[in-house]
Amino acid sequence: MAVGQAQPLTLRDIARVTGVSVNTVSRALTGKSDINADTKARVLHAAEQLGYRPNLLARSLVQGRTRTLGLLVTDCTHPFYAMLIREVEHVAARNNYSLLLATSNERSEREAAALQLLTQRRADGVLLAPVQVEAPHLLAFANGAVPSVLLTRRPQGYKGPFVGTDNVVAARKAIRYLLELGHRRIAHLTLAEGGSSATERSDGYRQEMRAARLGAANMLELAAPQSIGGGRAAVGRLLEQRTRPTAVFAYNDLQAVGLLLGLREAGIAVPSEMSVIGFDGIDLGEVVYPPLTTVAQQIDRIGNLGTQLLLDILAGKSGRRTNILPSELIVRGSTGVAAR
Amino acid sequence: MAVGQAQPLTLRDIARVTGVSVNTVSRALTGKSDINADTKARVLHAAEQLGYRPNLLARSLVQGRTRTLGLLVTDCTHPFYAMLIREVEHVAARNNYSLLLATSNERSEREAAALQLLTQRRADGVLLAPVQVEAPHLLAFANGAVPSVLLTRRPQGYKGPFVGTDNVVAARKAIRYLLELGHRRIAHLTLAEGGSSATERSDGYRQEMRAARLGAANMLELAAPQSIGGGRAAVGRLLEQRTRPTAVFAYNDLQAVGLLLGLREAGIAVPSEMSVIGFDGIDLGEVVYPPLTTVAQQIDRIGNLGTQLLLDILAGKSGRRTNILPSELIVRGSTGVAAR
DNA sequence: TTGTATGCGTTATCAA
DNA sequence: TTGATAACGCATACAA
Numbered sequence: 029m030a031v032g033q034a035q036p037l038t039l040r041d042i043a044r045v046t047g048v049s050v051n052t053v054s055r056a057l058t059g060k061s062d063i064n065a066d067t068k069a070r071v072l073h074a075a076e077q078l079g080y081r082p083n084l085l086a087r088s089l090v091q092g093r094t095r096t097l098g099l100l101v102t103d104c105t106h107p108f109y110a111m112l113i114r115e116v117e118h119v120a121a122r123n124n125y126s127l128l129l130a131t132s133n134e135r136s137e138r139e140a141a142a143l144q145l146l147t148q149r150r151a152d153g154v155l156l157a158p159v160q161v162e163a164p165h166l167l168a169f170a171n172g173a174v175p176s177v178l179l180t181r182r183p184q185g186y187k188g189p190f191v192g193t194d195n196v197v198a199a200r201k202a203i204r205y206l207l208e209l210g211h212r213r214i215a216h217l218t219l220a221e222g223g224s225s226a227t228e229r230s231d232g233y234r235q236e237m238r239a240a241r242l243g244a245a246n247m248l249e250l251a252a253p254q255s256i257g258g259g260r261a262a263v264g265r266l267l268e269q270r271t272r273p274t275a276v277f278a279y280n281d282l283q284a285v286g287l288l289l290g291l292r293e294a295g296i297a298v299p300s301e302m303s304v305i306g307f308d309g310i311d312l313g314e315v316v317y318p319p320l321t322t323v324a325q326q327i328d329r330i331g332n333l334g335t336q337l338l339l340d341i342l343a344g345k346s347g348r349r350t351n352i353l354p355s356e357l358i359v360r361g362s363t364g365v366a367a368r
Numbered sequence: 369m370a371v372g373q374a375q376p377l378t379l380r381d382i383a384r385v386t387g388v389s390v391n392t393v394s395r396a397l398t399g400k401s402d403i404n405a406d407t408k409a410r411v412l413h414a415a416e417q418l419g420y421r422p423n424l425l426a427r428s429l430v431q432g433r434t435r436t437l438g439l440l441v442t443d444c445t446h447p448f449y450a451m452l453i454r455e456v457e458h459v460a461a462r463n464n465y466s467l468l469l470a471t472s473n474e475r476s477e478r479e480a481a482a483l484q485l486l487t488q489r490r491a492d493g494v495l496l497a498p499v500q501v502e503a504p505h506l507l508a509f510a511n512g513a514v515p516s517v518l519l520t521r522r523p524q525g526y527k528g529p530f531v532g533t534d535n536v537v538a539a540r541k542a543i544r545y546l547l548e549l550g551h552r553r554i555a556h557l558t559l560a561e562g563g564s565s566a567t568e569r570s571d572g573y574r575q576e577m578r579a580a581r582l583g584a585a586n587m588l589e590l591a592a593p594q595s596i597g598g599g600r601a602a603v604g605r606l607l608e609q610r611t612r613p614t615a616v617f618a619y620n621d622l623q624a625v626g627l628l629l630g631l632r633e634a635g636i637a638v639p640s641e642m643s644v645i646g647f648d649g650i651d652l653g654e655v656v657y658p659p660l661t662t663v664a665q666q667i668d669r670i671g672n673l674g675t676q677l678l679l680d681i682l683a684g685k686s687g688r689r690t691n692i693l694p695s696e697l698i699v700r701g702s703t704g705v706a707a708r
Numbered sequence: 709t710t711g712t713a714t715g716c717g718t719t720a721t722c723a724a
Numbered sequence: 725t726t727g728a729t730a731a732c733g734c735a736t737a738c739a740a
Contacts, residue, residue, distance in 0.1 A: 051736090110445040127469050
């Protein structure tokens with residue numbers, strides 16, 4: 029129970045106290061079998077007594093692995109990423125791994141720096157939700173020495189470990205539902221930066237519209253930041269159209285909530301004058317008014333499946349490396365039959 | 369640009385290639401002054417060419433510090449903690465520190481395990497938002513060898529590094545505002561577990577009520593989990609009172625949002641029949657309906673000031689160790705003049 | 709069952 | 725300005 033010692037205790041200290049060699053102490057503490065039960069008990073007791081804590085840096089150095097996972101996200105206050113972090117941390121902790129968290133703040137150069145740092149800290153593996161999916165540093169890293177799993181977004185043609193949602197199908201699901209409600213002029217809010225998730229959702233939007241024999245006259249795609257503010261600010265551009273859409277499919281729930289706010293400010297009733305549908309299925313959608321209709325991703329599953337996949341790779345297990353998860357349409361109050 | 373090598377390069381590899389000693393390579397790469405400009409350039413070039421990445425584990429082992437900070441929170445999906453994490457990560461990254469994130473999930477034993485792990489990984493310092501503030505493991509850790517800063521909650525009599533909000537004053541501010549609106553029967557939703565923040569807010573509530581010469585007949589304290597679900601579930605108990613309160617002061621914004629939902633379900637109009645005031649000032653409060661009146665903490669400042677404080681401690685700087693930050697009443701739509 | 713020797717990759721000390 | 729040599733704390737191989 030010794031506390032406050034300046035220098036942490038080492039195996040040597042325990043060895044000196046118990047009168048055995050450093051090696052014996054090491055074997056006792058790591059639970060090796062070839063050791064006398066008595067000496068083991070003595071060593072364990074002394075270590076406990078003195079409050080010995082093994083230096084994991086030293087152990088990692090000699091063992092060549094750190095039992096540390098890196099996680100790189102753009103923004104931990106985004107509910108989607110917050111849930112991702114939670115799941116990754118849980119699975120990591122359950123498997124006795126620690127988590128090094130890095131955020132890119134949507135900036136490519138910070139992402140590159142963070143990946144380098146994770147490499148230098150010898151993280152055994154890295155999970156990443158990339159910013160710009162075609163950035164050279166990302167491709168280099170994904171093909172590099174440290175095992176990695178991409179989440180939600182991946183570069184074109186990338187065949188490595190990945191967990192994400194089938195965005196095309198999910199987007200089509202959203203549009204189909206709006207079509208069933210009688211909507212014809214349906215707008216889509218997308219991202220300016222692109223990224224595979226945005227591109228796929230946009231593709232799904234177009235495919236489903238085309239399948240319903242609806243063309244450019246009924247379509248409208250606007251780019252906006254993936255935030256509440258982004259959605260709110262997009263309302264102006266949405267309403268200034270000569271033929272105003274009767275429904276909007278947002279890139280994600282944050283944008284959709286922003287739309288809800290902006291539309292209320294503009295005096296447009298949801299859903300009677302305008303339907304809004306989001307994407308992600310974050311909790312926020314349940315508490316806004318009207319409650320948000322959305323296509324829910326299995327966010328927690330992306331996190332824990334991705335982490336498990338990484339751990340499997342580290343353990344040398346083989347298995348499916350690409351996991352595309354299904355989505356689920358959740359109908360709430362922000363969508364209704366088409367106006368007019 | 370070499371990629372995919374099985375074994376990471378070491379100083380030895382660079383030394384062999386450039387024909388100098390390991391030591392010289394080290395000095396070149398760490399920017400020491402006592403080195404010939406030519407050799408330095410040669411070494412740097414070779415290292416760059418081969419894609420050398422220093423092993424930070426080895427460096428940490430010999431230098432006795434890891435440039436790693438630990439952060440322990442209960443739940444990273446809670447917007448309050450998400451913002452905290454963001455700030456801590458930013459300040460850490462800006463100072464070339466990495467962040468080891470651990471979550472306790474509100475469970476004391478997980479918190480204890482996490483603190484031990486952070487110790488063993490030799491985090492230079494740890495920031496923690498503790499679960500149970502009087503737990504023995506916490507007190508032991510705070511007095512232990514690794515420098516730490518407590519955030520938002522602290523044990524009774526704790527004199528160590530701390531950053532938090534003046535909860536008593538903040539709570540009184542909330543109650544005073546309700547009193548000014550004419551409310552007399554004001555309920556308070558608190559936590560079952562206690563913790564200094566809950567106790568202080570509760571104290572502030574009582575003090576302000578007493579100062580207004582209001583006694584037990586006008587007061588009501590109920591315990592509920594600090595979540596949306598907790599607030600929602602508390603509505604029933606709130607409404608079954610023989611003399612129903614006209615206003616509720618929640619422990620935090622999540623609870624308050626839950627109250628909003630529960631009250632809507634119960635058909636109670638906010639604020640005309642019941643006023644609701646929250647605590648924290650998370651973004652969520654702006655997007656619910658009606659928008660939430662709240663007492664805002666300086667969440668980002670708790671995070672970055674706490675981190676800076678920890679870094680100062682690590683750097684041996686002296687200065688103020690206890691920082692109690694002010695709060696701000698943000699009036700929005702969930703509060704109004706007293707009913708009846 | 710135990711101890712000795714060696715090495716993990718780096719920095720620090722000292723002599724050359 | 726450079727290069728041996730010795731740490732850092734631990735685990736592993738091998739000898740005793």
